[in-house]
Amino acid sequence: MSAANRKPKAMDRRRFLQDSARGIAGCAVAGMGLAYLARDARALPAQAIRPPGALAENDFLASCIRCGLCVRDCPYDTLKLAELGVDGPATGTPFFTARDIPCEMCDDIPCVAACPTGALDKGLDNIDDAKMGVAVLIDQENCLNALGLRCDVCYRVCPVIDEAITLELSHNDRSGHHAIFMPTVHADKCTGCGKCEKSCVLPGEAAIKVLPMRIARTEAADHYKLGWEDRNPLVDELIDLPDRLPGPGTDNLVAPGGYTPDALPDPSMEGGFSPSFQLPGTGGTGQ
């Protein structure tokens, strides 16, 4: 009936291959577009906070089916599903904006209990262990406490008061005889609930903001030794501090610029002293 049916088999096969190639190519192009969107979706805006227990963003996009059950079970209407083109997070995924409605840190964590997929990790059984983000006193020039006043609101509202946030006393150089009670967040205890950000009394944006861990926290500088925390020598037996005896070129204040022979610690040493450790290749004279 149709023309194609009368053509020889070879033509059919050729046509089939062409059609397949076209189909595959079309899908490959569409697939690349989709993959681009998938990459793009990872760019979670800094002020969109995921619910308690949410897996890391990459895993979250693999696990959250966008059902909104967490949204429904949040008694404070904290959570909402991202709307296309309006909210920043990947379309349909749950988040909250701390300045609008913060997380009230429910003891029974109903949002996590409601999640059917494990996108909100069931392993979170104590809300104090939540890590939604971490609060940062981001505008120290406008924070009232930082200016030397007593606002204290962010501190007072914190559900983990005196652990997640403390007021650190310091001298007020401006007035000369007052104190500054600096709101200071301790990241290991802060859950990122956003109560402080919500209650900051400044108009518009808050001076203290919850930021995602990935933005607010760095890695500890493990290659530096904090001598006040760890008093053991860095490398046993190799460098033996303090070893600076008075000598030429040291900043020895007893004998600036050099040494005096009568100040020698050991009279048996002639014409100077030799350090207990010598840098290789300096012939023992280097200082």
Added chain:
Amino acid sequence: MNDKAKIPVGQEAIEKFGWLRAHRFLLLRRASQIFFLFLFLMGPWLGIWWVKGNLSGSLTLGVLPLTDPFIALQSMLAGHWPELTALIGALIVGVAYALIGGRVYCSWVCPINPVTDGAHWLHEKLGLQKGWQPKSGTRYWVLAMVFVVSTLTGTIAWELVNPISMLNRGLIFGMGFAWAWVLAVFLFDLFVSRRGWCGHLCPVGTFYGLLGTKSLLRISAARRADCDDCMDCFAVCPEMQVITPALRGTSEDTPLILAPDCTNCGRCIDVCAMDVFEFTHRFDDTPAPGREGRTRSQPASRASRAA
């Protein structure tokens, strides 16, 4: 084809059985689509929280979890093993559609179906060209593409663009600009490709189609001997290629429409003035003689595609 093919589609059935009967499955389908949407809207609109969630995942009466198996599968490919609740939900949905026909989802539940049906209605009204018609295998390539992208990017890829969840979730949780996505599907079906989205591309429909390959509930052209070639069933069927083997088969061929593409929408039953079609089950082997003088070597499908 005969002269009857020139009468408007379904006209004869309406005259013979009345408007209501000639639209009963269409009306039932619309009712069902509204019902499944309303279940989700009862919470936010009326404060009756029998059903929470949306089509991607839900909890009914606090006990029955349901999960879209297509989404669950993408999630697994993306490297996440869902919690038991979601897995049970996906299993329930999967088994249900495997029994009643995967694409029952398309014609009885999916909120995009009224959109593309509307586009098709307008398409016919305006007498537009059918436009780009992707090959029949294209939808499987699209499905494979979704699985590949999910695996490679580690995301539930189709949910980034899926117009079904956009519309469903949009109506229940807040729309944003998701309406633009739905409008795009409508315009695509109207101007670019007749029945293009649901009939050729949508990977969700394809997935459910595969799921229901062996489903129990099937349409049968039981009284095919009475067919008078009015072509109305071909005109209304969203997947007209599925009708031919059953309707034009010889007495030895099964009258059952076994192709997984059939959406079990029942429109063919509605419009047939000769009452050829009926719902039945896959093991129904009531003899259904084919029409004399007609064999499968003379398929009517190609001619009717122009209809």
